Amino acid sequence: MFDTQFKRQVENLLEPAGISINGTNAWDIRVHDSRLFQRILAHGNLGFGEAYMDAWWDCDAIDELFFRILHNRINKKIATFGIFASSLAGRIFNLQVPSRAFTVGERHYNTGNDLFSLMLDTGMNYSCAYWGNCNNLEQAQQKKLQLIFDKLRLKPGMKVLDIGCGWGGAALYAAKHYGVNVTGITVSNKQAQFAQQFCNDPSVSIKLCDYRSLNDKYDRIYSIGMFEHVGYKNYRHYFEVIDRCLAKDGLCLIHTIGGNEQSTSTDPWISKYIFPNSMIPAASQITGAYEGIFVLEDWHVFAHDYYLTLKSWHQNVQKNLEKLNQQYSERFFRMWKYYLLSCAGAFRARKLQIWQILLSPQGIKGLYRVPR
Structure with a gap:
């Protein structure tokens, strides 16, 4: 039930960019593990990238996929705690000290x-x-x-x-x-x-x-x-x-x-x-x-x-x-x-x-x- 809800949310996010789940276009996402959708919504690109490394999904044209995601500003619609924490750490600490x-x-x-x-x-x-x-x-x-x-x-x-x-x-x-x-x-x-x-x-x-x-x-x-x-x-x-x-x-x-x-x-x-x-x-x-x-x-x-x-x-x-x-x-x-x-x-x-x-x-x- 929850996987279906998470999938629908991700599909709605991707739809303006013409990206489909298990579609036929080279930039579409082929899903091998249904936990992918929750991982995307919870962790943004960190979760998306780690899921790819774990072989939870594939795509024939990753560069085209990301062009469509970023050109349509879909990344802006997924705000995660990880992004907030990373930004906060950068503000508080000097991460590039000698x-x-x-x-x-x-x-x-x-x-x-x-x-x-x-x-x-x-x-x-x-x-x-x-x-x-x-x-x-x-x-x-x-x-x-x-x-x-x-x-x-x-x-x-x-x-x-x-x-x-x-x-x-x-x-x-x-x-x-x-x-x-x-x-x-x-x-x-x-x-x-x-x-x-x-x-x-x-x-x-x-x-x-x-x-x-x-x-x-x-x-x-x-x-x-x-x-x-x-x-x-x-x-x-x-x-x-x-x-x-x-x-x-x-x-x-x-x-x-x-x-x-x-x-x-x-x-x-x-x-x-x-x-x-x-x-x-x-x-x-x-x-x-x-x-x-x-x-x-x-x-x-x-x-x-x-x-x-x-x-x-x-x-x-x-x-x-x-x-x-x-x-x-x-x-x-x-x-x-x-x-x-x-x-x-x-x-x-x-x-x-x-x-x-x-x-x-x-x-x-x-x-x-x-x-x-």
């Missing part, structure tokens, strides 16, 4: 270099690619790096800082193609070990440390896909650190996921299984944090490119399942698929954005056309 800085490295970026090397491009770039006039992920990631470094106006011999360098692909590209000296920092020991071998270039130095410990001066500073781990309580200090380390005639570029509304927490499922202590910034939170410190030179938006990037990553994982099966469980693969495709749907729905923000300490002198 003592917690390495948690995301241990729990996500240390997942396995074998997985990431098969999922990503050959440069191991784990961030949104730039797909203009590109036919594949390899080209799109190189175009993204070229775009960033052209915006920064890199010149041979410059001293450059990469905050959140990942596996070192961006640092190596900058060193090889622009003749600069790059220091990359990461909070993942597996990333650091990989990057040191991967780069193997005297112009690239990789360090395992938190950004707050930085004190050296650099001509240029950039971060690609790291700002999502800073946390709103630390945004101001983050820009103060950059100001401390950036030359007065320097430039800084932040490449980050962004949100349409201010937030003090992240999605409970993403926080629990993918990016602990992460937080998606709103534009107002970023501008308020650098106000009085930096001059805004450019704000570039290209959200749909992350949809294409995530779909490519998912396709790469699917192509390499046989190579990965011995290292990872079926539940892990379901979790990873849910992560990649639900996020793809969120970018397609423009629930999430991608921003490249170019800043200077005192304003660029003279005419400057920002590359696109």
Whole structure:
């Protein structure tokens, strides 16, 4: 009786988005366990995601399913205690203090270099690619790096800082193609070990440390896909650190996921299984944090490119399942698929954005056309 009532409630929620239970469309939900409906109503996306990991339901097009859910704002109609508790914790506590800085490295970026090397491009770039006039992920990631470094106006011999360098692909590209000296920092020991071998270039130095410990001066500073781990309580200090380390005639570029509304927490499922202590910034939170410190030179938006990037990553994982099966469980693969495709749907729905923000300490002198 209760399962029927819960099912009816979920069906009513999904109906405006054209999503059916056990329907014939690729984005419809095939239910294997009737307890799913109560789990959705009680726990929102946390329950929905965990139920998928537990094989309680399936869907042939999870990205399309999430696009429809988010485009029609169905997620706003399910308010759970878990979401409230997560938001409250983010307001009360600083979840990104230095003592917690390495948690995301241990729990996500240390997942396995074998997985990431098969999922990503050959440069191991784990961030949104730039797909203009590109036919594949390899080209799109190189175009993204070229775009960033052209915006920064890199010149041979410059001293450059990469905050959140990942596996070192961006640092190596900058060193090889622009003749600069790059220091990359990461909070993942597996990333650091990989990057040191991967780069193997005297112009690239990789360090395992938190950004707050930085004190050296650099001509240029950039971060690609790291700002999502800073946390709103630390945004101001983050820009103060950059100001401390950036030359007065320097430039800084932040490449980050962004949100349409201010937030003090992240999605409970993403926080629990993918990016602990992460937080998606709103534009107002970023501008308020650098106000009085930096001059805004450019704000570039290209959200749909992350949809294409995530779909490519998912396709790469699917192509390499046989190579990965011995290292990872079926539940892990379901979790990873849910992560990649639900996020793809969120970018397609423009629930999430991608921003490249170019800043200077005192304003660029003279005419400057920002590359696109």
